[in-house]
Amino acid sequence: MGLTQQAISEQLRKIRNTFDDEMFIRTSNGVIPTLVAENMEHKVNDILANIDELISGVSFDPSELSGVLQISTSDYALVTVLPMLLKKINIEAPNLKVIIRDFESDDLNQLMVTGQLDLVITFPGFIPDNYPSMLLFKEHHVCVTGNQSEFRGKKYQLSEIAKMPQIIVSPSRPNLKGSHDDWFAQKGYKRNIVMSLPSFLSASDIIQSTNTISFLPSRLLPDPKIVPLELSETPPSFDVIVAWHPRSQNNTLHKWVLGILKDIFCSDKPAP
Numbered sequence: 001m002g003l004t005q006q007a008i009s010e011q012l013r014k015i016r017n018t019f020d021d022e023m024f025i026r027t028s029n030g031v032i033p034t035l036v037a038e039n040m041e042h043k044v045n046d047i048l049a050n051i052d053e054l055i056s057g058v059s060f061d062p063s064e065l066s067g068v069l070q071i072s073t074s075d076y077a078l079v080t081v082l083p084m085l086l087k088k089i090n091i092e093a094p095n096l097k098v099i100i101r102d103f104e105s106d107d108l109n110q111l112m113v114t115g116q117l118d119l120v121i122t123f124p125g126f127i128p129d130n131y132p133s134m135l136l137f138k139e140h141h142v143c144v145t146g147n148q149s150e151f152r153g154k155k156y157q158l159s160e161i162a163k164m165p166q167i168i169v170s171p172s173r174p175n176l177k178g179s180h181d182d183w184f185a186q187k188g189y190k191r192n193i194v195m196s197l198p199s200f201l202s203a204s205d206i207i208q209s210t211n212t213i214s215f216l217p218s219r220l221l222p223d224p225k226i227v228p229l230e231l232s233e234t235p236p237s238f239d240v241i242v243a244w245h246p247r248s249q250n251n252t253l254h255k256w257v258l259g260i261l262k263d264i265f266c267s268d269k270p271a272p
Contacts, residue, residue: 041113042130045247060252062093069253072101072111073121074171075201080219081121081136081240081265088260103171112245118254121242123179133243134258136265140237141180141215144226146208155230162189167207167214169197180215180235187233 003011016023021036033041069089073082082100089096104111105126111117112131120127127133143161145151151164168178176193184191194212197203200220207214208225215235221228242261248254 042246045245048247050250060256062096062256065093065096065253067253068097068099069119069257070099070101070117071119071121072103072108072117074103075199076171076217076220077121077240079200080217081261084264085257085260088264089257105173117245118248118251119242119244119257121240124239124241127241127243130246131243132246132249133241134262134266136240136242136261138237139217139219139240141235142218142221143213143215143229143231143234144204144207144221144223145213145229146210147225147227148208149211149213149227151211151213151229152227155232157232158184158187159189161213161229161231162191165192165194165210165212167195167197167203167210167212168193169200169203169214169216171198171200174198178215179238183235 012023019036022034023037024031024033071082078100086098089098101117103120103122103126105122108117108120108126109128112120121136124133156164162184166178168176170177174196176196178191178193181191195206195210197206200216203214203216203220204223204225206212213229216226242258244251244254244258
């Protein structure tokens with residue numbers, strides 16, 4: 001914001017006096033907003049959006065951009081979305097700096113509110129309900145195993161798949177819970193999850209070197225280290241979206257980046 005800590009503290013003192021509330025309370029992990037501050041969030045966002053709208057009337061030339069764009073995503077989008085997006089940005093806005101951050105679902109709202117993130121590319125379940133978003137494409141998982149696995153070359157019932165040792169990829173939460181657990185449970189089965197990985201990029205190596213199977217997004221395939229398995233039933237598809245904070249609804253930089261993503265993924269031409 002270009003302000004010193006003392007200046008921010010003075011402004012916060014004035015705000016506290018104006019609203020007769022502490023507004024923010026210090027904790028061991030930083031500060032948290034009071035109920036009064038939380039209730040003001042949407043009104044403040046509307047004010048900031050109106051200010052952005054005033055500025056948006058100014059001629060926008062991406063070649064003149066020299067700021068920083070910060071995007072959060074998992075390594076899935078590093079492979080499937082960002083190469084095409086960053087190629088376009090690099091051509092049209094060569095002076096714009098870009099920071100790609102690991103996806104942090106637990107801290108997402110705080111990072112977006114404080115402006116430490118501009119956009120997030122992820123799945124809808126990780127995004128607060130009040131955040132605007134745009135569908136990039138629909139995706140589905142493919143059940144795979146190692147190219148030398150004893151499981152390859154056969155067709156399986158879902159009951160058989162559930163019993164096989166499975167690897168899941170959980171970039172944001174290190175646990176043994178996968179995105180298809182509920183789907184298996186609805187069918188009456190409990191998955192035999194034996195391993196959780198933090199990265200999609202390491203998945204094929206580990207699947208190949210272990211006696212396991214996994215469900216991977218289809219856009220990560222083909223991969224010479226793994227082979228698809230034929231199933232009697234396949235999991236439901238899911239959405240891949242880009243989302244942003246409500247106050248950025250009229251931000252010209254965001255609109256430009258979203259326009260690039262829309263042109264790449266949301267037009268009538270065949271998907272990349």
